[in-house]
Amino acid sequence: MLVEDDAELAEILEYDTVAVVGCSATPGKDAHDVPKYLQNHGYTVIPVNPFADEILGREAYDxxxxxxxxxxxxxxxxxxxxxxxxVDEAIERGDVKVVWTQLGIEDEEAAAKAADAGLRVVMDHCIKVEHRRLMR
Incomplete structure (x- = not known):
């Protein structure tokens, strides 16, 4: 199901562990600064980037x-x-609860597939912006 309701977004932001696919090792890039923000706010951030060994002090997965x-x-x-x-990898894992795509990243078919598999989907929203807005 596509999530846009603030109460449900806040509920999602209560989860602890975030795998960031496309996490960047380059400070100043959103794909680095947003995960760093999450890490600084108590989340366990797992970087997924096949071109890096370590990001934000954590092993980066391929x-x-x-x-x-x-x-x-x-x-x-x-x-x-x-x-x-x-989305296919997230569904295959069996433990993922939410697929969240950052600003400007959308795929309606993939979102529907994730929702059909029981995952919640947030599309085209920045997790940092929503955290700041909802979790004060």
């Missing part, structure tokens, strides 16, 4: 499928055309 820890939220910093594959 893919979502490689992540050994349980994942609550998959935060997507990849182009819209890659969302479908990420």
């Amino acid at each position: 893919s979502l499928a490689d992540v050994e820890e349980e994942v609550d939220i998959v935060d997507v910093f990849r182009p819209s055309e890659e969302v479908a594959g990420i």
Whole structure:
């Protein structure tokens, strides 16, 4: 189900573990600064980036499928055309509760597939902006 209700967004933001697909090792990029913000606000951030060994002091995984820890939220910093594959990996894991795509990242078909599999979906929203707005 596509989530846009503030109460449900706040409920989602209560989860602890966020796998960030497309997490960047480069400070100043949103894909670095947003996960750092989450980490600084108590979230366990798991970087997923096949081109980095470590990001934000944590091992970076090559893919979502490689992540050994349980994942609550998959935060997507990849182009819209890659969302479908990420959703497939999230569904396959069996532990993911939410797929969250950042601003400008949308795939209606992938969102419907995730929702049909029982995942909540937040599309085209910045998790940092929503956290600041709802979790004060």
